[in-house]
Amino acid sequence: MWNSIVAEVLLLRKRLSTWILLGVWTIMHAVFGYVFPYVIYLNGDAGSAGLPAGLTPARLVGTFLEGYPFFGGVIALMLGVLAFGSEYGWGTWKTLYTQGPGRLHLFLAKLGGLAFLLAGFVLVTFAVDSLFSYALSLGEGAPIDWPGVSSMAQGLVAGWFLMAVWASFGAPLAVLSKGTSLAIGIGILYGLVIEGLISAFVNSVSALRSVAEAFLRANGYSLVQPLGVGGEAASSNGPGAFSGPYVGGEQAVAVLAAYLVGFLLLSALLLRRRDVT
Amino acid sequence: MEYVVETLDLSKHYGEHILAVEKLNLRLHRGEVYGFLGPNGAGKTTTLRMLLGLIRPTHGTARVLSQPPGAPSGLARLGALVETPAFYPYLSGRDNLNVLARHAGIPRERILPALEQVDLADRAGDAFKTYSLGMKQRLEVAAALLKDPELLILDEPTNGLDPAGMAEMRVLIKSLGQGNRTVLLSSHLMNEVEQICDRVGVIHLGELVAEGTVDELRGQGRLRLRVSPLEQARELAAHMNGVTDAEVSDGRLRIAVDAGEAARINRELVLAGVEVSEVYRERDSLETVFLGLTQNGSANDVE
Ligand SMILES: Nc1ncnc2c1ncn2[C@@H]1O[C@H](COP(=O)(O)OP(=O)(O)OP(=O)(O)O)[C@@H](O)[C@H]1O
């Protein structure tokens, strides 16, 4: 199995779209997490209040996680769709299947490759965020207090887990549509329009509340809230905005894990059973 | 007797009306090169896909290397090429084989020899998408050879190749089929099958309509003689031992008789006072037989 995972990592590593998405995600982190807030701070009455707390190393984990419940999710969704859906376009499922390790084995290998890839995305963006918070604090003479190792680790794991859930959402979409474009379109439509709109109406239509509480969005933000993503950061997240209702952190983990397992089981079942033509 | 491939009433239907493969019974002996001959849409690819476990039969069963189709232990001992070559377009030929070798648990040392065997070693570093069709096809053969397979399943491997490429591919297949390796080669090219195959099965509209060696399929043929006087010769020949039919056509005498009897027939005619100026054997080409078998739906088993 290890050899197969190495093969999948090679596949992802040599793929241009992987690097494009990594670049986009890194730039989003830098620009929305640090550059914009810093410019806004400079244009305000700078100096009076000092560097906003969100830009300091002390709040690194919270700022790092802000984008993960939605934007990171969409990036991961694309990675998940590309990993499974492209094989249809290239016709390479038959090439893989006739090599013989078994369909389930190949499926698990793909998941293993994706898991490594997502870890890379999380680590790179964390490094970029650390760098920005350090540089800004240094420049502004703000105190440089790094978060504890365990809270950094929690942040990394939470980011990875959110991406893993969304990537696994991409897998059945790709397998069902036997391709990439429709799968990415439907995935974004769901995340942006369906979850986004219904979440926005929750405060006026209370019946939608229990529906919204089951969403990836609600559970994602509820997961990162205890790790320092403030309510204001979440509600000002543009198309990924969220202003409640929150659920408990443990409930969020359980719901998201259930989604992850459900999506993967569905994909595995379809891949195993369906004809390859 | 253990067959390398054995199918029992193997069938694949798409919906109510398309019987892509219908009650197919194939048996491949170890070491033979079996030609699977059929016109477009006959069901060749569908059959091969079922043997590889890519699609499920609607009815019937198959065993490949004593395993159910698609079983990892069976696939580990066979190499296959189905329809068009499919690889990761952005990876080099070498990396593509590397990915497959890793999945199949094959040592990487086998990659270079496989590439050399298909004459692709000097382009192995280029991306697959930059390959010509012939190179893509050869890469697929290399992928099939990675495992040093007992069974090779090749679906129209010369499709799209130029004449030189076809000839090369045939030489390659012939050499691959030597020894104990079994080859199942699907094709609709008569000369290809005649040159390469020990035994041939003809499939038409999903059914096996004939099976045998190329010789058997072409049949005994007939003797054709230029004789004079014609009518007397026909009369004589019709009553000779072993002759099942004698007729006059195109100013020649045509008789149905075992080809080994030509000398005796000739002698008997001459002794009876008939002048014989030419004797030759006339046989249907494989193409004629094939067209005869595949232009209608009737089954006709040649043994
Ligand atoms: N996925 C599918 N859905 C519906 N019909 C199919 C499918 N695959 C094959 N068929 C039909 O099954 C029949 C056999 O097709 P198949 O591809 O096996 O033919 P073939 O002998 O390989 O032909 P060719 O020489 O053109 O490659 C055809 O009528 C084809 O249209």
Ligand SMILES: [Mg+2]
């Ligand atoms: Mg075909």
